[in-house]
Amino acid sequence: MRRLVIILLAACALLALPHGLSFSQQEILVFLTINILLVSSYRLLTLTGEWSLAHVVIMGVGAYASALYSKELGVWVPVSILLGGATAALLAVLLSFPLFRMKGFYFLIGSFAAGEIIRLLWKRFRDPFGGPKGIKGIEPMPDFSIGIYDFDFFEPVSYYYLSALVVAVCLWVLWRIERSPVGLTFHAVHWQDKLAEASGVNLRAYRTLAFAIASGFAGIGGGLMAHYVGTINPNSFDVDLMVYVLTWAIVGGTGTFYGPILGCVVLTVLNEIVLRELGFEQMRPLIYGLIMILSILFLPKGLESIVQHLTTRGRGKGVEEQRAAE
Amino acid sequence: MLELLAQTGLNAVYAASYISLIAVGLVLIFGVMGVINFAHGELYMAGAYTVVLMYTDFQVPFFLAVAMGLIFVGCLGLAMERALFRPLRDNPLGGLVASIGFLMILQAVAAMGFGVRMEHIAPVTQAVIEFSERVRLPVARLYVIIAAVVLLSALWIFLKKTRFGWALRAAAQDPEAAALQGISIKQTARIAMFIGAGLAGIAGALTAPLVSVNPHMGHSVIITAFIVIIVGGVGSLEGAVVASVAYAIIHTFMTTFYDGVIADIVGLSLMLLVLIVKPTGLFGSADRA
């Protein structure tokens, strides 16, 4: 009962949220919502202990695929976004053959190379990817009405509601996976892969599974983005954005489900709203870089460790999560 | 046709020179510190901006400006070692993230100090060595080639013949055993960072008049350097030099006779192939990952 009340209150807060913001802040809110999906899906991959540098490019695969399906084949936009996610997941399965011959540092570099190759292919092939200029005039989400509210998807508020719903469903699925025996097996693969293998776990299959799921949700995020912005090009998915994802995950902490989300929200608000409002336009990357360095030096377990510290004082429940973090 | 081949060959030699300066520094840092310095491209950028500031704005003689670039960027390396890599010694992912943070700071400082536009630097020398009408080598490029040959030979002698060099190699191979032998890890880390960063700095300083200097110039350089150190074998200085030459030849010829993007794709695919077949690289044996 208490849980239901909390969920309802949170839903109301999320519904009311955009109305207190300026237009540009509402736009940022849409991107923030999509980025939460991006960083949460990234965490699923890190559960198996692998850190990829191709996640943002794979999000781009979803974006390109969804844009092309709707534009060239006339697929209905909501379906094409899902198909974009499926395409990204499928590509991840293909990429897993070369990439999972590597581990750790080599996987990191290998995934980076694979991502850059994909980006260069978009750049090189004008047909169908549009070359360096990318794809323009992507089909927008069709407007519709649910009686009490008319969805007009040129309005950021409407798109925020839609993407918040989609992202909430995706997060719920990710959370279910993590809390299931599958999630436990991901942890097992991370901490002691030989023992997991001796217990009958097919390591390659589970690594591929995590990679494919993470990529699928990143692809859905890419689709959501493409149909909102209306134009994508190879530079929309470059290393800079990947660096941001990495930073959100590490500053927030990857020990808990909410850690990366926390990192994404806190840093985005800090970067886009506080620093912008204070007039530090040019200095933003500098301050951002400084925050990265300071947090890795002085808060190596991420923002989540502060939250855990606060919650363990009141209740004993946090102990479990703290363990999961270590 | 023969002339085109000769000219492309000369271009490849020039490319190999500055790539190997950068890659050798990256390998040295990785070998001794065990950390991938993502900010290495920005150290190269810092070297280029030193020349912009000193040579263009303050009218310091070019070679003095280049030497200042080497020392300034070397000191940046020392600062990174002290502030970032030493406290994060046991946290490789942390070192990587910290170096990314440092990269953003350097880029922002360059953009704030000089603006995001490209800097034009008055040519140091207009002299060109003409082998024939269509085979030409600008002397400014020759400087880079000479610098690479001299500096890398000097580094090689330093590593093989001096006690410092011996300590450095020992620390790169097995830090714990080296520490037991009385080698100061801090000392070797400082030397490696200074040399590694300094090499990137001098590469940037010397090429500043030849390329477009801008705050984001480090990006393409770091990708090339990654390809080279992976193909050459992580931790192998000789491998990095050989791979630089091989990469420069393949890339230059692909660009001249086909197109630049395809050349990039081929380079990255080569690296992926090496990672699949022999992750330690063609010349590598040490596995520090």
Next chain:
Amino acid sequence: MTQFLEVDTLTMRFGGLTAVDGLSLKVRHGEIHGLIGPNGAGKTTTFNMISGFYKPTSGEVRLRGEVISGLRMHEVARRGVVRTFQHSTLFAEMTVLENALVGTHMAFRPNIFAAIAGWDREDRRGAEARAREALEFFGLHHLAGELAGELSHGHQRALGLAVAYASHPDVMLLDEPFTGMNPEETRGMMGLMRKLREDGITILIVEHDMQAIMGLCDTITCMSFGKFLAEGGPAEIRNHPAVIEAYLGGARHVA
């Protein structure tokens, strides 16, 4: 009649070095079988080939007539041959119960779609019941909520066995289970192994220390320099001149 677990002229070469040279042995169902030998005899290499960690250069390992050598480790495990590791290889960051739950992986294969939809309640209950049963078997049930990395040494070893036991194995391969144990822990461990045998599980133990397993094994195979040396009951092996010679000779080499 086909043998239960049969090692047939197994050979392993690393470059020019022959670590195991044409070794053959048969493990009978329901027995505790010891594989002993001085340091460098090739015991661990043999163990690794049976468990699927190495692929043999030549020769075969057969389980009930089916060739299992050359399969990957998880495929060997799925055929009922489950190994443990030297030292305390555990999921140190997970709880004792979670460790045992990983052991139930084969019996209750997770299905991702069922997990999302919540159709796997019965499987989860079954897996937890089996995991708790395995912990109880090894006297660890009161520690279910503890972190595996914080257990005492003896408990960690027992948990290693419990993880393997949770998967309903037919054969358990134990890699030097007594290393680093005091006499009391050793006695406790031997008791657990007898209990496993009573439960119908066949056990193959690789052990350097001959004395530790004399009182435990039904059959002992001794190897030296990669080759078969002798086989028989504990009394037979204890008095076998070649075995004594190998151990003394080995000791001389070590000294």
